Amino acid sequence: MARSSILFFFDATPLALWEQASIHKVGIGRMATQTLRALLLRDDVHVELLCPCGMEEYVRRFLATNVWARKADFISISHPEKEGCFQRLKKMLKYLGRKAVAPLPSKIQGVIKRAARIQPFAAYERPNETLRREVTSRLSATGKAVWFSCFQPIPACVAHIPGLRTHVVLHDIIPLRLTSKHPFRAPCLGLMRQHLQKADVIWANSQFTRSDFLEYFPAVPEDKVHVALHGGGDHFRPSSSEQTASSLARYGLPEDVPYFVCLATLEPRKGLSAVISAFKRIAGEREDVHLVLIGQKGWNCGNIVREGATSARIHLTGFASDQTVAALLSGCRGFLYLSEYEGFGLPVVEAMSCGAPVIAAACTSLPEVGGDVALFVPPEDTDALVYNMLQLLDDSSLSADLRRRGLVRAREFTWEKFVGAILAGITADMKKNISLYPSGRATHNRES
Numbered sequence: 001m002a003r004s005s006i007l008f009f010f011d012a013t014p015l016a017l018w019e020q021a022s023i024h025k026v027g028i029g030r031m032a033t034q035t036l037r038a039l040l041l042r043d044d045v046h047v048e049l050l051c052p053c054g055m056e057e058y059v060r061r062f063l064a065t066n067v068w069a070r071k072a073d074f075i076s077i078s079h080p081e082k083e084g085c086f087q088r089l090k091k092m093l094k095y096l097g098r099k100a101v102a103p104l105p106s107k108i109q110g111v112i113k114r115a116a117r118i119q120p121f122a123a124y125e126r127p128n129e130t131l132r133r134e135v136t137s138r139l140s141a142t143g144k145a146v147w148f149s150c151f152q153p154i155p156a157c158v159a160h161i162p163g164l165r166t167h168v169v170l171h172d173i174i175p176l177r178l179t180s181k182h183p184f185r186a187p188c189l190g191l192m193r194q195h196l197q198k199a200d201v202i203w204a205n206s207q208f209t210r211s212d213f214l215e216y217f218p219a220v221p222e223d224k225v226h227v228a229l230h231g232g233g234d235h236f237r238p239s240s241s242e243q244t245a246s247s248l249a250r251y252g253l254p255e256d257v258p259y260f261v262c263l264a265t266l267e268p269r270k271g272l273s274a275v276i277s278a279f280k281r282i283a284g285e286r287e288d289v290h291l292v293l294i295g296q297k298g299w300n301c302g303n304i305v306r307e308g309a310t311s312a313r314i315h316l317t318g319f320a321s322d323q324t325v326a327a328l329l330s331g332c333r334g335f336l337y338l339s340e341y342e343g344f345g346l347p348v349v350e351a352m353s354c355g356a357p358v359i360a361a362a363c364t365s366l367p368e369v370g371g372d373v374a375l376f377v378p379p380e381d382t383d384a385l386v387y388n389m390l391q392l393l394d395d396s397s398l399s400a401d402l403r404r405r406g407l408v409r410a411r412e413f414t415w416e417k418f419v420g421a422i423l424a425g426i427t428a429d430m431k432k433n434i435s436l437y438p439s440g441r442a443t444h445n446r447e448s
Helices: 013-020 027-040 056-065 067-071 080-099 105-117 129-139 185-198 207-216 241-250 272-283 302-308 322-331 346-353 366-370 382-394 396-410 415-432
Strands: 002-011 045-050 145-149 164-170 201-204 225-227 259-263 290-294 314-318 334-337 358-361 375-377 444-447
Touching: 002 027, 002 129, 002 415, 013 027, 013 056, 027 045, 027 067, 027 346, 027 415, 045 129, 056 067, 129 145, 164 185, 164 207, 164 415, 201 207, 201 415, 207 225, 241 322, 259 272, 259 322, 259 346, 272 290, 272 302, 272 382, 290 322, 322 346, 334 346, 334 382, 346 358, 346 366, 346 396, 358 366, 358 382, 366 375, 375 382, 382 396
Parallel strands: 002 045, 002 145, 145 164, 164 201, 201 225, 259 290, 259 334, 290 314, 334 358, 358 375
Antiparallel strands: 002 444
């Protein structure tokens, strides 16, 4: 029996990066993984994975590790030149990671500049006849298909192929807005320009991101940029007290200790200095309170690491598994997220999913995500942060109410809804642009 489905060319680069290093198992990597999982649960989509950047070894590892992902077809388009480019980039970024906490600003800046010159998106601009041939041959049997990118630019060799609509996800324009705290303005600007030139449809992860992008690029037609809110995560749900106790013991904390959690890459934008400052004020009055900072070292994080090392009650865990994070969130008195700038704010959804009361920065997309079930403070207002932290320590009825309503709100954010919105937009885009397709067929027929 034949059933019609959308042919979905899925750029697997974020999946390769997810497998390559734990630093990528956040944000974009998580979004790409969960998007693929949600797509493969549907019977109206046929997914084919491609990796234009040349990291196919890691895509194969991802497929070997994640059995559920093997429902998708993997098309090999290996290109030695591109593989070499990304291996050099990987070595440079590893070097950057080692140097990022050293008190040598000039050397740090030099490493950043050298890494930027490698131009990690350059592989997408080089001719790749294998990629174009593979896409075109499959497209010829369908008349219509979609190239979908969770972050990377649309490859030049597949842009503007008749019958192939190109969709890309926009996460934020943080490097363009916070130039003093983010080192990658030039690559980000180049990426945005490529999106504008090659993507038929851009998907923003929040209303804020869409508005921010259109304000920065006023010449972009508004109907080119749509919104699809991200989801949460399968592993993020309330854990048992035994699971929480086990995770606390891993970091040397007794199970009955009151503690706050902050989940973020250690870098200046995340507001961690304000969190540490507020915690130290509370710790001076409350001898049993602890702070758990979960996240890997990012750029310019030396001050954060040094500040965290000044108190035995501040615990820097580094990378932690989803199960460990969920257990720590489930037992905490409050989740602190004072980021100065977010495109969406996935950790807020993850915290609410585990029943953690949330205190978040009252800026960018965070009020859109937290709604009326989080406590909001200006991102650098430590007085307001201290007040709200004390509220969560002392007011059990407030904490219980935030936990209950947070669990309800978290259920509004699912990857199934995200994929559903994307597919509805793809269908509408295909109907709107029917004249661009040589055969007039909107679906890919496969036997089942």
